[in-house]
Amino acid sequence: MQGLAARPRAAAARRPGAGQRVRLRRRERIGGPGGGVVTATAVITGIGVVVPPPDAGGDWFDPRTALGPRGYRYLPPACQFLLAAGRRAVADGGRLDGVPEERRAAVVGTNTGLAHLFADMDATVTSGTADALSPALAPFFAVNVLGTRLVSEHAVKGPFMTVTSPRVAGIEALGAGARAMAAGRCDAWIAAAMEHPLDGPAGSGAVAMILERPADAAARDAHVYGTCAASALLAPPSTLATAGGRRRLGEVLGSVLGDAAYQEVDVFGDGSATEEAVVSALTDLPVGAVRRAPAGPGCLAPLERLARLLTEAGSARERLVLAVAGEGHIGVARLAISEPTARGAG
The missing domain is CATH 3.40.47 (Peroxisomal Thiolase; Chain A, domain 1)
Incomplete structure (x- = not known):
């Protein structure tokens, strides 16, 4: 996301020497053409949606049924939702097997994906010590770890990032991947959003989309949603x-x-x-x-x-x-x- 433009000082005409820092000036403004708006385009060939049905209870998602009997039980729910949505997007036609692993990318957006885990960690530490934290869940203290299982499962060895801007991170995941593709860093990517808020199942779940170059989708006669x-x-x-x-x-x-x-x-x-x-x-x-x-x-x-x-x-x-x-x-x-x-x- 851009809009706060960063520019070198006008007087800094020569390149900095080794070890020197370049001082930047920031201006607050709304991004515009030539000043912050970044737009990129791709086609969507696979979609996976995992969200609770209306009036769902807290047990609306069963990881054993959606993912398998082993290896997923101790993952945070948001990570489970993400994995299930990613699998559905691939099964829907967003195939990645024709793309070299180093040319695959993933961008994941979330705001509340770890809300429950952080609340539990806070309660554990304040009522006892950090030694009582679960070794299986402690690594998820870093929000970007939520998406690493998706990356591993789909052999994504190109760019991967997590975006967390309030409300807009899901749309940012679409744009960030497209910019990576435009820069020549990937040929296809998974754009996803996942959430697990504190106040019940409403707002929980994940959506994953697989996007690629229009020419590549046409070459393999892929179904294109848009x-x-x-x-x-x-x-x-x-x-x-x-x-x-x-x-x-x-x-x-x-x-x-x-x-x-x-x-x-x-x-x-x-x-x-x-x-x-x-x-x-x-x-x-x-x-x-x-x-x-x-x-x-x-x-x-x-x-x-x-x-x-x-x-x-x-x-x-x-x-x-x-x-x-x-x-x-x-x-x-x-x-x-x-x-x-x-x-x-x-």
């Missing part, structure tokens, strides 16, 4: 507090949307002033009805919505999904949905 372009913006609340900042937000969103005719727009937010500014800016742009929904406790809802749009019959061809956080993070996903088929409409 094309996805993801952008990450940063609009600091202090900037949006001014009329000029809000005007600049509208200009940047307009440049990201381009000339496409988006009949319907989904905005997942947190009820913040940033969300209000984004919705206000959209009303001045040539888009259709804006549907607002709570983002929930993490970053899963926007990616789940993208998956539903891609797999349900009757979705408009051009769709726009945004995730907005009060801190100023804005994720924009632009879909061009393929013509529905028997597989895609299921």
